[in-house]
Amino acid sequence: MSTENTQRQVEHDVLLVNDKTKNKIQVVKGLDKDGKLETVPATKKNQNQFLKVDRNGDFFSNFFSNFFSQLKNPTQFTFFRVPELLTIKMANQMQKELNQSGPTHELFLKHQVSDVGKEQKKENKVAEPTKEECLYNSNKFDIKDIDWDSLSRLGLSKEKLQEMDLLDPLLKGYKTKDLVAVNLDLGSAVFSLDARLSLQKNADGKVVMALEGVKKYPNLNVPLYGHEFSKQDKHNLLKTGNMGRVVELTHPTTKEKIPSVVSVDRLTNNLVVTRVEKMQLPKEVKGIILSEEQLQTLKEGKPLLVEGMTSAKGNLFNAEIQYNAAKGHIEFLFDNTNKQSQAQSQTSNQSQLSDNLKTFRGKELTDKEQAELLEGKSVYIKDLIDKRGNPYQGYVTYNKETKKADFSFQNPIKEEQSKTQSKSEKQTDEPKKSKGRKI
Structure with a gap:
C-alpha cells in the first residue's frame, strides 16, 4: 500500500503541442536559449527527453505561466496536458483526430491548456493568475456559477471532476465523453446510475448539471x-x-x-x-x-x-x-x-496487414511481433495502459479473415492446444478400457 502511494505522489504530466503551421502533435522537450520551442516525436525511444511537470494543480499553473511567458511566437502553438503513462497513446489519438479535419476534437477540448500569460503580456501586467483563471478561462460556463452544494447530492465535487479530467470540457459546454457513475441522494432513497453529464442553464438562468441516463x-x-x-x-x-x-x-x-x-x-x-x-x-x-x-x-x-x-x-x-x-x-x-479491388496482389495485402498491426491499443509493435501475429502466433505484450492509466499485459492474436486483433489475459493458443491434447488422450484411453471385452 505504501509503495502505491509513493508512486502516485511522483506521477507527472507531460506537455503535448500542436504546431498550427504543421498540424503535427509532438511532445515538448523544452525551450532553447533563444526561447524557441523544442519538441520530439511521441515515441518510446524519446521518453527520456519528454518535459515532465508535477501533477499538482498550483505548481503546474505557475510553471506553465512562466514557460509561456518565455516562449517566442506563442500564438503558433496549442498545448495539451496529459498523464505521463498515456503520452504516446494520447498523442497518436490526437493526431488521428487532427487528420480527420472535423470541427470538434474531443481530446483537444478535454486536455487543452489555456494560453496563460497571454493577457498579462498584452497589458504589461505582472499579477499572478489564480488556478481557475489559468485553466478555466474562455469557457461557456463560469466555475463560480456552479452550485457545488447541490452537486454534492449527486456524489460530485469540483475535486472529483478535476481528478477525472471532466471539469474543463464541462465548462466549455460539452458532454462528458464517457459515462459517469452518479449517486442520487433524495434523503429517503438513494439511486445509482451511469450517465453522461453536461452543464445547462435552466429557465431561471441558473447553471445546473444535466444527467443523460442510459437506455437499453x-x-x-x-x-x-x-x-x-x-x-x-x-x-x-x-x-x-x-x-x-x-x-x-x-x-x-x-x-x-x-x-x-x-x-x-x-x-x-x-x-x-x-x-x-x-x-x-x-x-x-x-x-x-x-x-x-x-x-x-x-x-x-x-x-x-x-x-x-x-x-x-x-x-x-x-x-x-x-x-x-x-x-x-x-x-x-x-x-x-x-471493399478494395480483389485484383490487389498478395504482397500488397501482406503489407497492408503489417501496417494495421504497427500499434495495438497505443503500444508500438516490433517487426518481429508483427510477423509472428501474421503467422498466426500469439504475442505477449507488456506495458499496455487502461483508461484509468493503469498498466496491464496479456496475449494478442490476429485473425486474417476479420482483420482484427484480439486480446486475452491467458495464452489462447496454449489453451486450445491443451483442450485438443486432453480430448486426444480421452479418445486414446477408451480402447484400453474396452480391451478384452467379448463382443
Missing part, C-alpha cells in the same frame, strides 16, 4: 418533436446511428418547423438533434477537397462515399462519411465502405 434501446416508437419515424428511419438509426435525411421538427414552444438531422448517442441510446443551419462540415477530409455537391449531400444527412483519401500512415483508402448529430461532426462508416 433508442425509443423510435414515439414521435420526436412531431416527427414519426418511418421503417427506413428506424433501420438507418439502428444500423449506422444516423437517420440519413433531413426532417422538419416542431419546436415545443414556438411551434416553428426546424430542418434537422437526428442521430443516436451510442453511449446512452438517446436521440440527439442538430439543426441543419448549425451543422459544421469540413471542406477537406484526409487530403480530399469536397465539392459543393458532396457538401450538399452531407448537409442532407446522407452518407457520402469518398475515394482516394490518405491515412495517417500514408495509405490510400475509400470510406463513407456522414454527419453525426450526437458527435457534432462527420464520422467514418467503415462497415459500409466498398
Whole structure:
C-alpha cells in the first residue's frame, strides 16, 4: 500500500503541442536559449527527453505561466496536458483526430491548456493568475456559477471532476465523453446510475448539471418533436446511428418547423438533434477537397462515399462519411465502405496487414511481433495502459479473415492446444478400457 502511494505522489504530466503551421502533435522537450520551442516525436525511444511537470494543480499553473511567458511566437502553438503513462497513446489519438479535419476534437477540448500569460503580456501586467483563471478561462460556463452544494447530492465535487479530467470540457459546454457513475441522494432513497453529464442553464438562468441516463434501446416508437419515424428511419438509426435525411421538427414552444438531422448517442441510446443551419462540415477530409455537391449531400444527412483519401500512415483508402448529430461532426462508416479491388496482389495485402498491426491499443509493435501475429502466433505484450492509466499485459492474436486483433489475459493458443491434447488422450484411453471385452 505504501509503495502505491509513493508512486502516485511522483506521477507527472507531460506537455503535448500542436504546431498550427504543421498540424503535427509532438511532445515538448523544452525551450532553447533563444526561447524557441523544442519538441520530439511521441515515441518510446524519446521518453527520456519528454518535459515532465508535477501533477499538482498550483505548481503546474505557475510553471506553465512562466514557460509561456518565455516562449517566442506563442500564438503558433496549442498545448495539451496529459498523464505521463498515456503520452504516446494520447498523442497518436490526437493526431488521428487532427487528420480527420472535423470541427470538434474531443481530446483537444478535454486536455487543452489555456494560453496563460497571454493577457498579462498584452497589458504589461505582472499579477499572478489564480488556478481557475489559468485553466478555466474562455469557457461557456463560469466555475463560480456552479452550485457545488447541490452537486454534492449527486456524489460530485469540483475535486472529483478535476481528478477525472471532466471539469474543463464541462465548462466549455460539452458532454462528458464517457459515462459517469452518479449517486442520487433524495434523503429517503438513494439511486445509482451511469450517465453522461453536461452543464445547462435552466429557465431561471441558473447553471445546473444535466444527467443523460442510459437506455437499453433508442425509443423510435414515439414521435420526436412531431416527427414519426418511418421503417427506413428506424433501420438507418439502428444500423449506422444516423437517420440519413433531413426532417422538419416542431419546436415545443414556438411551434416553428426546424430542418434537422437526428442521430443516436451510442453511449446512452438517446436521440440527439442538430439543426441543419448549425451543422459544421469540413471542406477537406484526409487530403480530399469536397465539392459543393458532396457538401450538399452531407448537409442532407446522407452518407457520402469518398475515394482516394490518405491515412495517417500514408495509405490510400475509400470510406463513407456522414454527419453525426450526437458527435457534432462527420464520422467514418467503415462497415459500409466498398471493399478494395480483389485484383490487389498478395504482397500488397501482406503489407497492408503489417501496417494495421504497427500499434495495438497505443503500444508500438516490433517487426518481429508483427510477423509472428501474421503467422498466426500469439504475442505477449507488456506495458499496455487502461483508461484509468493503469498498466496491464496479456496475449494478442490476429485473425486474417476479420482483420482484427484480439486480446486475452491467458495464452489462447496454449489453451486450445491443451483442450485438443486432453480430448486426444480421452479418445486414446477408451480402447484400453474396452480391451478384452467379448463382443
